[in-house]
Amino acid sequence: MSEFLPHETVESQPFWEACRQERLLLQRCDRCGRFQYYPRALCVHCAGVDLTYEQVSGRATVHAFSVVHRAPHPRFADRVPYVVALVTLDEGPQMMTNITGAPIDEIHVGQTVRVTFERVDDDVTLPMFTPEGAG
Amino acid sequence: MIPLRGAAAIAGVGESPFATVPGKTAMQFAAEAAGAALEDANLTFDAIDGLVTAYSVGEPFRFFATVLAEYLGLQPRWLSQVNVGGSVGNLLVEHAAMAVATGMADTVLCVWADNRRSAIGGTRTISTVADLAAHPDYELPFGPMVPSLYALAANRYSTQYGDASGGLADVAVTMRDYAVRHPKAHKRTPITRDDVLSSPMVSTPLHALDCCLISDYGAAAIVTSAERARDLVGGAPLILGVGEGTTHEFISQAPSLTQTGAQRAGEAAYRMAGLGPGDIDLAYLYDCFTITVLLLLEDLGFCGRGEAPAFVASGALAASGELPTNTHGGLLSYSNGGFLHVVEAVRQLRGDGGDRQVPDAETALVHLQGGVLSTHATLILGVDR
Numbered sequence: 001m002s003e004f005l006p007h008e009t010v011e012s013q014p015f016w017e018a019c020r021q022e023r024l025l026l027q028r029c030d031r032c033g034r035f036q037y038y039p040r041a042l043c044v045h046c047a048g049v050d051l052t053y054e055q056v057s058g059r060a061t062v063h064a065f066s067v068v069h070r071a072p073h074p075r076f077a078d079r080v081p082y083v084v085a086l087v088t089l090d091e092g093p094q095m096m097t098n099i100t101g102a103p104i105d106e107i108h109v110g111q112t113v114r115v116t117f118e119r120v121d122d123d124v125t126l127p128m129f130t131p132e133g134a135g
Numbered sequence: 136m137i138p139l140r141g142a143a144a145i146a147g148v149g150e151s152p153f154a155t156v157p158g159k160t161a162m163q164f165a166a167e168a169a170g171a172a173l174e175d176a177n178l179t180f181d182a183i184d185g186l187v188t189a190y191s192v193g194e195p196f197r198f199f200a201t202v203l204a205e206y207l208g209l210q211p212r213w214l215s216q217v218n219v220g221g222s223v224g225n226l227l228v229e230h231a232a233m234a235v236a237t238g239m240a241d242t243v244l245c246v247w248a249d250n251r252r253s254a255i256g257g258t259r260t261i262s263t264v265a266d267l268a269a270h271p272d273y274e275l276p277f278g279p280m281v282p283s284l285y286a287l288a289a290n291r292y293s294t295q296y297g298d299a300s301g302g303l304a305d306v307a308v309t310m311r312d313y314a315v316r317h318p319k320a321h322k323r324t325p326i327t328r329d330d331v332l333s334s335p336m337v338s339t340p341l342h343a344l345d346c347c348l349i350s351d352y353g354a355a356a357i358v359t360s361a362e363r364a365r366d367l368v369g370g371a372p373l374i375l376g377v378g379e380g381t382t383h384e385f386i387s388q389a390p391s392l393t394q395t396g397a398q399r400a401g402e403a404a405y406r407m408a409g410l411g412p413g414d415i416d417l418a419y420l421y422d423c424f425t426i427t428v429l430l431l432l433e434d435l436g437f438c439g440r441g442e443a444p445a446f447v448a449s450g451a452l453a454a455s456g457e458l459p460t461n462t463h464g465g466l467l468s469y470s471n472g473g474f475l476h477v478v479e480a481v482r483q484l485r486g487d488g489g490d491r492q493v494p495d496a497e498t499a500l501v502h503l504q505g506g507v508l509s510t511h512a513t514l515i516l517g518v519d520r
Contacts, residue, residue, distance in 0.1 A: 002265075006272035038273045038388075064294070064392055066286035067339040068278060072265045076278040084279045084338070086287055086387055096274045096387040109294040126276055 004073045005124050012039040014053045019125040022117040024058050026093060027051040037093035058115035060087040060129060063094060067104055083107055087129050101130035140407050143232040144364035144371040144519065146242075147176025148478040151353035153319065153470050155253045161191035162206045164353030165248035169207060172355035177367050178242065183357075185213035185240025187230050189223040189247045192264065193254030193351075203246070213240035219381075220267075220505020221421055223247065224354075224474035225512035229377040231358035241359060247474040248353035268507055270385040282346050282424060283338035284386045284507040289426040290340060291392040295441070299429060300340055302444025304331035306425040307344045307467055309452045314464025316490050321348055322468040345425040347465075352472035356481070361519065372484040372499070376410065376515035378403025386507040396511040397434035397502060404513035405436075410498065412436040415515070417483055417499040418458050419476035422465040428452075431502055435513070459493045473503040477514065484518050 008016050015038075018025035026035045031048035035056065042049050065085035071077045083099040085107075099107050101116065113129035120126060149171025151164045165188070173179060186209055188200045196202045200216035213234045217226045224247060231243035251264075268284055269275045293299045308328055314320035326344065334344040364371035380396030380403070383389045405411055412435060420431045429443035437458055438446040446452075452460035463469045463479040480499040482488055488496075501514040 002271050002275055004275045004278065006276050012272065038270070064287040064291040066279075066283045066290055066341075067336075068280055068283050069336045069338060070280055072278060072280045079278070082278065084277050084283050084287070086392075094387055096270075096277050096279070098277050109291065120276075124276070 004075050005120065011041050015039050016124075018053070019117060019127055022125070024056050024115045024127055025053045026056050026089070026091065028054045035089070035091040035093050037089070037095055056089060056091045060089045060095070060113050060115070062099065062107065062109050062111045062113055063088045064109060065099060065107055085129070087113055095127070098128045099130070100128045102134035106131065106134070137236050139232055139236055139377065140375055140409070141361055141373050142236040143358050143374045144361045145228065145356050145374065145477075145481050145516065146359050146364040146367050146371045147172045147174070147178065147357040148481045149173070149175050149355045150475060150478055151248065153321065153350060153352055155351055157253050159250060159253060159351065161194035161248045161250045162203065164250060164351060165203055165246050165355070166207060168248060168353035168355035169244055169246050172244070172357050176357040178357060180207065180209065182242050183209055183244045184211055185231065185234050185243035186211040187215040187217065187227050187243060187245050189216070189227065190218050191249045191251070192267070193250035193252070211240070213243070219510045221423060221473045222503045222505040222510045222512040224477050225377070225501055225503045225514040227474065228356065228358060228374060228477060228514055229512065232374045232377065235358060235360050241363065243358045244355060245358055246353070246355040247472065249472070250351045252349050252351045270387065274385055274387055280338050282341045285424040285426055286338040286341045287386060288392040288430065288508060292426065292429065293340065295393060297441070299444050300332060301328065302429055302447050303340065303345055303425040304328040305444070305447045306422065306428045306452070307331045309447065310422060310461055310465040310467040312453065313462050313491065314468035317463050317469060320464045320469045321350065322464070341424060341426070347423045347467050348471045350471035352470050352475065354472055354474035354478050356474070356477060365519070370485045371519060372481055372516040373519050374514065375517045376404035376406070376408030376513070378407065378513045379511060381510040384506050384509050389508060393430065395430055395434050395504070395508045397431050397504065397513070400511040400513040401435040401502065404500070404515050408515040408517070410515060415458070415498050415500045416496045417462065417480060417493060418452070418460040419480050419499060419501040420460055421473055421476070421503045422461060422467045425467070427504065427508070428460070430508065431504070435500065435502060454491070454493060462488065462491050462493060476501050476503065480516055484516055
């Protein structure tokens, strides 16, 4: 069974290292200029193989969310209820994340959110998102 | 090119008993279902020269098809394993039909069995399935349940088209109404819309009764040429159309939460069959969660965008409605195991629906999906004229 924690690969290491430094870096294709997530060995848009990590704004919009009432793993047991969401970064790609730092009943689709980082342990820092103006 | 339409038929179907029996293996369920399907087709195991199967969560042999062939005492000249999640039930039939049409096999056993409920059980099954349905690095760390992954689509749907809670609940009620009349269904207690809406919230907006069963099951079908089927049995339905559509695996990569690859799969199957949504008498739609049924009704052209809740509320999916759907009670109330949708469709088209028989049913559309709205397969069956 998974520990519900990410594992780094050669191609994703810069992303996760940046998270540990509380920076959000995404791959950008040298050929077509589009951002992508998650990290891959090729550009998912144009199949180009030259990709450069670039820091993004950290700003996004809530695309959809769900309030989780049962933890799928003990790691989440004392957080219930918590919000799982898909957010669309201003730069285009979509990410799954948790919305934190605001009352659950204030969260809505279309809301502007900003990245914030949560340290889980020495190896893992996760990108979360908080409503703009909250907290 | 070899035309697939009408080349092959489903000559027999079978299922295993569904009681949760600790220690009973997926292989055992497969054997029981296969034996039942062969008997239904007036055949024995030595008639089988092709085998196609899926995977088992409870008994995860990596080379499940080869192990199954060995377990059953088969040495097939055509062997395949399809491993794309819940759409596999239709893909077993699709692949078998292609094997028969090309002469790679004459009589194919399609079988899907899993003992996930008794092998893993309860809450550990929930985590195990979450492992499969969510990306281990980019989704699981944020703690989604499997229902959460589908709940995101329900949330987006409600945002776009208005609160769909009632429509979701109506799907669950309709499935239960059918299951009440099926002696083998797991859940046979009638429920109301209020029962669904007041059942425990799992991941908004999906309640417990919006979520499918976790079951042990075995289901099988015998696919052979249309000519051979006519020799073996009366009334074997023909495979008229098949189609697929795959857009992603993990929901955070889906191009849309409200329109799925089902549209492309359905269009391909309709085109092959020479039929449209209005020609379909019975529908079998993958009801892993109630939201899936609403999305599939729209993607397959049975109603317009945003109209599925009203369509369901009108009673259209009920036995007396214009599109009886999941007449056995589906994944929500009969049993987990999408291949059982195929089994029930065949039974209805043969007139073997018992108390559930829908009169004058001549065409059935089965649509199964896998992953999280990820991979789709449509199968259209029709009475052999």
